[in-house]
Amino acid sequence: MKATQTYCFAVLFLFCSFSISTAAVTGDCVNCHTMHNSQDGSAVAHSGIGAGWNGGEISGGDSTASQGNLLVAGCVGCHSNVGSDTIVTIGTTKVPIVYNQAEPSLPLAGGNFYWVEASGDAYGHNVAGISSADGAFAGKPPGTLAFNPGEGLLCSPCHFDLSVPQGTGWTWGTNNGGCEACHVPRHHANGDNPVVGQAEGWYRFLGSAMYRASNNEMVTPTGVVGIEDDDWEQTVSAADHNVYQGAVGYAGAGAGGGIVDGAIGQICIGCHGQFHHSYAGTANTGSGMMDASGAWIRHPADVLIPGTGEYADFNTYDPLTPVGVLNVSAGDANFQAIDNSRNVVNCISCHRAHGSPNPDMLRWDYNNCQTGTANVECGCFSCHTAKDQ
Numbered sequence: 321m322k323a324t325q326t327y328c329f330a331v332l333f334l335f336c337s338f339s340i341s342t343a344a345v346t347g348d349c350v351n352c353h354t355m356h357n358s359q360d361g362s363a364v365a366h367s368g369i370g371a372g373w374n375g376g377e378i379s380g381g382d383s384t385a386s387q388g389n390l391l392v393a394g395c396v397g398c399h400s401n402v403g404s405d406t407i408v409t410i411g412t413t414k415v416p417i418v419y420n421q422a423e424p425s426l427p428l429a430g431g432n433f434y435w436v437e438a439s440g441d442a443y444g445h446n447v448a449g450i451s452s453a454d455g456a457f458a459g460k461p462p463g464t465l466a467f468n469p470g471e472g473l474l475c476s477p478c479h480f481d482l483s484v485p486q487g488t489g490w491t492w493g494t495n496n497g498g499c500e501a502c503h504v505p506r507h508h509a510n511g512d513n514p515v516v517g518q519a520e521g522w523y524r525f526l527g528s529a530m531y532r533a534s535n536n537e538m539v540t541p542t543g544v545v546g547i548e549d550d551d552w553e554q555t556v557s558a559a560d561h562n563v564y565q566g567a568v569g570y571a572g573a574g575a576g577g578g579i580v581d582g583a584i585g586q587i588c589i590g591c592h593g594q595f596h597h598s599y600a601g602t603a604n605t606g607s608g609m610m611d612a613s614g615a616w617i618r619h620p621a622d623v624l625i626p627g628t629g630e631y632a633d634f635n636t637y638d639p640l641t642p643v644g645v646l647n648v649s650a651g652d653a654n655f656q657a658i659d660n661s662r663n664v665v666n667c668i669s670c671h672r673a674h675g676s677p678n679p680d681m682l683r684w685d686y687n688n689c690q691t692g693t694a695n696v697e698c699g700c701f702s703c704h705t706a707k708d709q
């Protein structure tokens with residue numbers, strides 16, 4: 321066992337330097353931009369509901385809506401495909417697809433919005449251009465903190481309903497639609513640090529949407545940090561995966577100061593804060609994941625994986641249940657060994673960010689997790705290694 325691991329590591333080391341990408345787009349301008357939105361007298365741009373790649377061309381949706389930055393499509397259109405492939409290749413441009421109109425064969429790391437349409441509201445975030453409001457919550461995020469309920473206030477639609485369409489009347493900044501409630505896109509950011517940060521447009525363009533909205537500025541002082549797998553985890557294994565920054569002891573940053581630790585969970589808790597903060601029993605903040613005595617009242621998130629008890633047998637990274645890493649450095653690329661002083665359980669250990677084939681956007685079928693029944697497809701057992709015995 322030991323010998324094999326060392327061998328893998330040596331091979332991996334070579335492989336790593338080629339498998340990491342940075343955020344900047346590649347390819348001909350014409351793949352993504354149109355100078356006059358007119359070719360042979362016909363419109364070129366396609367956006368809105370139904371727009372997507374189809375046999376190498378953008379089609380469907382609305383051809384008359386204006387597109388900023390002279391783009392051939394909006395966020396949803398360019399990141400959609402009528403077929404099931406999750407990476408569309410146009411010349412040297414590779415487009416990661418987050419919404420397939422046919423069931424995706426190999427969904428990317430964030431999952432896919434296909435299921436929120438095909439299976440129902442519980443299977444993903446209901447975002448503008450793809451879904452209408454979630455019937456169960458009237459849009460309101462479960463676990464929202466008392467001070468950012470959003471409803472009808474300045475802070476809608478982000479903290480209220482991600483399905484509010486672009487341009488709908490809104491008192492604070494411009495509503496750019498559901499994708500930009502979380503993403504601050506910077507497709508031409510051309511930094512080349514292996515650990516992606518501000519110069520690269522932050523990990524998967526997860527800059528602070530709050531900062532952008534209040535300052536009308538795309539380069540944000542905080543954002544998510546991490547190492548980006550080159551095919552967005554279309555192929556994934558313990559030796560080939562994203563590396564997500566985690567954090568410990570984060571209790572909420574107050575209005576707008578989120579993502580201070582560059583942790584991926586800090587994106588989620590912007591809208592679902594009660595499911596995270598240590599003890600938020602103080603005025604305005606609602607409850608948290610612990611009560612006043614320190615007992616868990618919700619599943620821990622951004623908490624170190626203990627090296628004791630049943631957790632001691634969780635030794636190898638499992639892409640089904642990714643753990644976060646404190647202070648990611650380049651050497652962490654494709655790490656395989658769990659480090660109990662640096663690895664945390666976090667929101668995306670159990671959830672996909674966009675949508676999944678399982679209710680609550682879970683990474684596996686939770687209804688198939690039974691005590692005493694070994695099941696490699698049940699993520700609970702990656703960490704709770706004794707509960708399947």
Ligand code: HEC
Binds near residue numbers: 350352389507
């Ligand atoms: C794969 C798609 C893609 C390709 C190829 C591409 N762009 Fe862009 N470009 C975008 C997107 C998306 C934006 C939207 C703004 C953002 O995300 O920063 C953008 C924004 C821009 C902007 C305005 C914002 C800025 O960063 O300055 C300019 C100018 C621009 N592109 C020029 C070009 C030129 C010139 C080329 C060819 C050399 C090119 N682009 C190739 C996708 C692309």
Ligand code: HEC
Binds near residue numbers: 346414499
């Ligand atoms: C014209 C096509 C086009 C449009 C429009 C477009 N994108 Fe992209 N986007 C791309 C391509 C191509 C990539 C892959 C870049 C690369 O190779 O890393 C990409 C990458 C991304 C990524 C992943 C970045 C990473 O690090 O891998 C995110 C997130 C994203 N886009 C969000 C958006 C959002 C939000 C919008 C709307 C504001 C948008 N995109 C509009 C083509 C587009």
Ligand code: HEC
Binds near residue numbers: 482587668
């Ligand atoms: C609720 C927040 C949220 C919303 C809304 C959202 N994203 Fe994402 N997106 C994320 C996160 C978090 C990741 C990183 C996933 C990972 O690496 O596990 C991501 C990753 C991506 C990627 C990289 C591919 C992947 O799966 O890792 C693309 C492209 C992207 N998003 C585009 C979009 C587009 C287009 C929309 C709107 C249709 C959108 N996102 C809406 C949070 C969001």
Ligand code: HEC
Binds near residue numbers: 477590
């Ligand atoms: C463009 C979408 C958007 C708008 C508009 C917006 N927010 Fe946020 N908010 C987010 C996101 C995404 C996060 C998590 C990442 C971050 O901090 O930027 C967040 C984080 C927060 C946090 C930090 C929560 C914590 O526990 O750390 C607070 C507080 C907050 N928002 C309050 C507000 C208030 C109040 C308004 C209106 C004045 C508002 N937001 C408007 C998207 C938005």
Ligand code: HEC
Binds near residue numbers: 442446587589
């Ligand atoms: C900008 C606000 C915002 C952010 C950031 C955000 N969410 Fe949500 N989330 C919502 C809203 C609104 C709903 C309820 C409506 C819906 O499903 O879209 C929701 C619903 C959910 C649900 C229940 C799904 C359902 O429909 O039953 C889960 C699970 C979830 N979010 C997980 C996450 C995770 C994990 C992250 C971080 C990757 C995250 N959220 C980030 C706004 C947000």
Ligand code: HEC
Binds near residue numbers: 461619621668682
């Ligand atoms: C250990 C796995 C795990 C972790 C970690 C986790 N969740 Fe969940 N989450 C679940 C499961 C399982 C459900 C289904 C409902 C239940 O069992 O409570 C769920 C449900 C949800 C829901 C839907 C609640 C509703 O009312 O429908 C939201 C929103 C959510 N999680 C957000 C988050 C956020 C944000 C984080 C990080 C702070 C997080 N989760 C961390 C497993 C997890």
Ligand code: HEC
Binds near residue numbers: 642686
């Ligand atoms: C990535 C690792 C990881 C995954 C996956 C995971 N857990 Fe946990 N779980 C933890 C950690 C870490 C703790 C807290 C350990 C401690 O007390 O320090 C914990 C604690 C718990 C607790 C005990 C809380 C207490 O009061 O002590 C329960 C119950 C639990 N998890 C259930 C689940 C279930 C059910 C699933 C699957 C939906 C799941 N966990 C998935 C890591 C994980």
